[in-house]
Amino acid sequence: MNLKLLRLLALAGCTLPAVGYVAAQATPAPAASAVESRSINDWLMRMHEASRKRSYIGTFVVSSGGAMSSAKIWHVCEGDQQMERVETLTGAPRSIFRHNDQVVTFMPDHKVVRSEKRESLGMFPQLLQSADGRIADYYKVKQEGAERVAGVEADIVLLVPKDNMRFGYRVWTEQKKGLVVKLQTLDTDGKVLEQAAFSELQLDAPVKMDKLLQMMGKVEGYRVEKPVLVKTTASAEGWVLKAPVAGFKPMSCYKRPATANPVPGEEPLQWIFSDGLASVSVFVEPFDRQRHERESSLSMGATQTITRQLDTYWVTVMGEVPMATLKLFANGLERKK
Known part of the structure; x- marks a missing residue:
């Protein structure tokens, strides 16, 4: 839809x-x-x-x-x-x-x-x-x-x-x-x-x-x-946002198995934030050199998208917010030590 x-x-x-x-x-x-x-x-x-x-x-x-x-x-x-x-x-x-x-x-x-x-x-x-x-x-x-x-x-x-x-x-x-x-x-x-x-x-x-x-x-x-969605928390999956983005609070977090037998701990993750009207989704998945060629930014109408590589992971941030707001999410995501 x-x-x-x-x-x-x-x-x-x-x-x-x-x-x-x-x-x-x-x-x-x-x-x-x-x-x-x-x-x-x-x-x-x-x-x-x-x-x-x-x-x-x-x-x-x-x-x-x-x-x-x-x-x-x-x-x-x-x-x-x-x-x-x-x-x-x-x-x-x-x-x-x-x-x-x-x-x-x-x-x-x-x-x-x-x-x-x-x-x-x-x-x-x-x-x-x-x-x-x-x-x-x-x-x-x-x-x-x-x-x-x-x-x-x-x-x-x-x-x-x-x-x-x-x-x-x-x-x-x-x-x-x-x-x-x-x-x-x-x-x-x-x-x-x-x-x-x-x-x-x-x-x-x-x-x-x-x-x-x-x-x-x-x-x-x-x-x-029937797509399998496993409810979880970003913290439980080893992710944090170094600094809050003004007005946006975490709403939910899901693991989305991409295959019938996903590698434990490597299922794609979706972390959702909202300020009550606008929402932002942060997707994290294992980096795949064949699929993830280069980092990019894309604007299509009100929908903005940023992709970037973070160590061995590929991060996609998407939302109907200014690109600068998405960059705060993309730059703030961090793997817990």
Whole structure:
């Protein structure tokens, strides 16, 4: 599923991608006042509640780095149960079903179905229900008027970062209930890096959860794969970050066996960080001279990627944050002695 689509769903409350240490010592963002924190948290929680209480069908379009992709979404809520079906309309055919934390992806070209559980990365709304108010510490909200999107009237709100360690967001929310209908990711100068929006949207659509569940379970004729994810901690695997990156906290860490018989202690590792809105993943795997040719940096829309060799390991850092922020993660990773 497209990273931007995942972010929009995350914003809607669903469970669903060489600077030295001088930059790391930059003055931290000032703590948010109680009023600021309440304002941004109330606004984010309104978006979350809008998704929980509304069913809809829509076509979702993503524009990033000169490329465009689209998908059709069916979304339904029944009590605490959340269900979605996403059909890609561009690129390789994919059908993605999500029931709460269970995600099933159909790949008809290969007759493969991938079934896995995906945990929340600790983004809101879970973050708002804790004592941690770091979203308001690192972002502020500005109202920017109203506009019509996909046939509905929407309020426009700007999420402005208080430092240069993260990107900003311009968000359009449907006026009556607050459902996210459009999202832009902005660089540190306010330039649009990526845009995601519904081109058509039917609110309160007659989507049936039982029908989607039946479709999700029809795996006859497909090879079912269940990727193995072993929950762990970076420390237990021998890794530390020498200095914290402002606002980003570790959310989860997994070992991802790449083969049926991985060498113990050499399974690829994914360490995930978040500031409550943006996330960064640090991947570590054994260095392979045939596959890992040279270190590189890559920007594609809002998604930034850095690769580097660290002793006998290959490190890939990826996230929708400024490249300088990724470099702090890449340069700060250290193997424990």
